[in-house]
Amino acid sequence: MSANLIEQSLELAAERCEDLTPLVYARLFADHPEMEALFWSDKNWAVRGEMLAQVFSAILDFVGDRLYASTLIQTEVINHAGYDVPPNIFAIFFATVAATLKQVIGADWTPQMDQAWTRLLADLDYYVTHPNQAETQGVGA
Numbered sequence: 001m002s003a004n005l006i007e008q009s010l011e012l013a014a015e016r017c018e019d020l021t022p023l024v025y026a027r028l029f030a031d032h033p034e035m036e037a038l039f040w041s042d043k044n045w046a047v048r049g050e051m052l053a054q055v056f057s058a059i060l061d062f063v064g065d066r067l068y069a070s071t072l073i074q075t076e077v078i079n080h081a082g083y084d085v086p087p088n089i090f091a092i093f094f095a096t097v098a099a100t101l102k103q104v105i106g107a108d109w110t111p112q113m114d115q116a117w118t119r120l121l122a123d124l125d126y127y128v129t130h131p132n133q134a135e136t137q138g139v140g141a
Helices: 002-016 021-031 033-039 048-065 068-083 088-108 113-129 133-137
Strands: none
Touching: 002 088, 002 113, 021 033, 021 048, 021 088, 021 113, 048 068, 048 088, 048 113, 068 088, 068 113, 088 113
């Protein structure tokens, strides 16, 4: 049920907004202005757009079959450390996406969607805060 609600929220937002990228990053930079400096070379917004597309793809996989999303998130947390992006920014970014969707969807955002996103954000946070999970749980050993 939660997966359907997450998918429904993404579909509603896509119907109402052709490109969520400017809205998501405006919210992120308003709440965390220090993050804007990390995008100094992204003059045409291609990096931001690609990052957001990957986030949507990862979210859909995460609420679906989970073929790759958890590993992708953990890998990107480690990769982004090289760009001086603190791990907590990933949790903040996912929450920023959810808040932007809620804004775009407006009155059609339901309490059930809110609960589904709250659960999803908590689940995603585990992978953000445990980027070495495979090592600590002995996965693949």
